[in-house]
Amino acid sequence: MTDAPLCRATGLVKEFPTGRRGLLGKAQTFRAVDDVSLEVHRGETLALVGESGSGKSTTARLVARLMDADAGRVEIEGQDVSALSGRALHGFRGSVQVIFQDPFSSLNPRHTVERIVTAPLAYQGKRIPGGARAFTRNLMERVGLNPDFSNRLPSQFSGGQAQRIGIARALAVSPKLVICDEAVSALDVSVQAQVINLLRELQAEEGFGYLFIAHDLAVVRQIATRVAVMSRGKVVETGARDQVFEDPQHEYTRALLAAVPRIEPEWDARRRAAEERRRTATAQTEATR
Ligand SMILES: Nc1ncnc2c1ncn2[C@@H]1O[C@H](COP(=O)(O)OP(=O)(O)O)[C@@H](O)[C@H]1O
Numbered sequence: 001m002t003d004a005p006l007c008r009a010t011g012l013v014k015e016f017p018t019g020r021r022g023l024l025g026k027a028q029t030f031r032a033v034d035d036v037s038l039e040v041h042r043g044e045t046l047a048l049v050g051e052s053g054s055g056k057s058t059t060a061r062l063v064a065r066l067m068d069a070d071a072g073r074v075e076i077e078g079q080d081v082s083a084l085s086g087r088a089l090h091g092f093r094g095s096v097q098v099i100f101q102d103p104f105s106s107l108n109p110r111h112t113v114e115r116i117v118t119a120p121l122a123y124q125g126k127r128i129p130g131g132a133r134a135f136t137r138n139l140m141e142r143v144g145l146n147p148d149f150s151n152r153l154p155s156q157f158s159g160g161q162a163q164r165i166g167i168a169r170a171l172a173v174s175p176k177l178v179i180c181d182e183a184v185s186a187l188d189v190s191v192q193a194q195v196i197n198l199l200r201e202l203q204a205e206e207g208f209g210y211l212f213i214a215h216d217l218a219v220v221r222q223i224a225t226r227v228a229v230m231s232r233g234k235v236v237e238t239g240a241r242d243q244v245f246e247d248p249q250h251e252y253t254r255a256l257l258a259a260v261p262r263i264e265p266e267w268d269a270r271r272r273a274a275e276e277r278r279r280t281a282t283a284q285t286e287a288t289r
């Protein structure tokens with residue numbers, strides 16, 4: 001154990017070609033991720049929010065090393081993983097797992113649940129403790145799936161159940177950091193709540209950190225410990241969940257919150273009170289000028 005945070009990303013930059021050329025014929029690029037720094041601590045959930053296209057998924061891919069950054073570094077428990085390759089990169093793949101939005105497109109449709117959840121271990125060349133069948137049954141129970149269905153294919157499950165298979169697969173390698181990229185966004189509200197509860201229970205048991213990406217602020221409010229707000233490739237605000245929701249500091253965060261349709265009354269009241277205080281403070285500052 002070290003004092004270093006579970007995950008620390010510093011100054012991440014990722015540019016993509018725009019497909020256009022500048023005056024001198026040079027290919028133009030734009031920065032999808034522009035100097036992003038963030039930390040995720042053990043046992044906490046850092047929610048990354050922001051409108052579509054703000055760079056959340058690209059940030060997730062950089063942190064998980066599914067994509068190489070143009071600049072910046074990622075450290076896991078103080079170890080720089082930015083330049084890992086070969087065996088060391090394989091080892092790292094176990095410590096950071098990603099759960100994506102669409103369970104069906106991230107699960108091989110021709111593989112059974114057993115093959116899917118044991119694949120990461122097989123890929124890492126690890127022995128499966130207790131054998132594949134018992135290991136799979138145990139994981140399925142932990143994520144609330146009937147263990148008798150370990151030989152079924154993804155298409156034989158509902159969306160919520162399929163997402164649980166994705167969660168089981170992530171759990172199989174005992175990750176330290178789990179990145180959920182819109183992992184519950186495609187699910188019905190009631191199923192969403194169940195999967196969020198499962199994610200929280202597993203976190204309490206395992207102590208891993210979540211980097212939880214979601215555009216739905218009602219969901220974020222349920223699960224986040226802290227919130228980082230992204231806009232146009234930059235993190236514009238980071239703070240404790242209640243602070244960000246009730247007293248947002250950045251203009252963009254306020255606009256984002258104002259656009260939420262389902263707002264809880266007490267949260268709304270606190271936010272209005274904070275806004276009122278800010279207005280009064282501004283008015284006072286201006287009056288004394
Ligand atoms: N592989 C890619 N090639 C080119 N542009 C990309 C690629 N991935 C993402 N982008 C662009 O980068 C920006 C940020 O995308 P993304 O990280 O997916 O945002 P978010 O997850 O917040 O919606 C968008 O403008 C998107 O079109």
Ligand SMILES: [Mg+2]
Nearest residue numbers: 056057058182
């Ligand atoms: Mg995205």
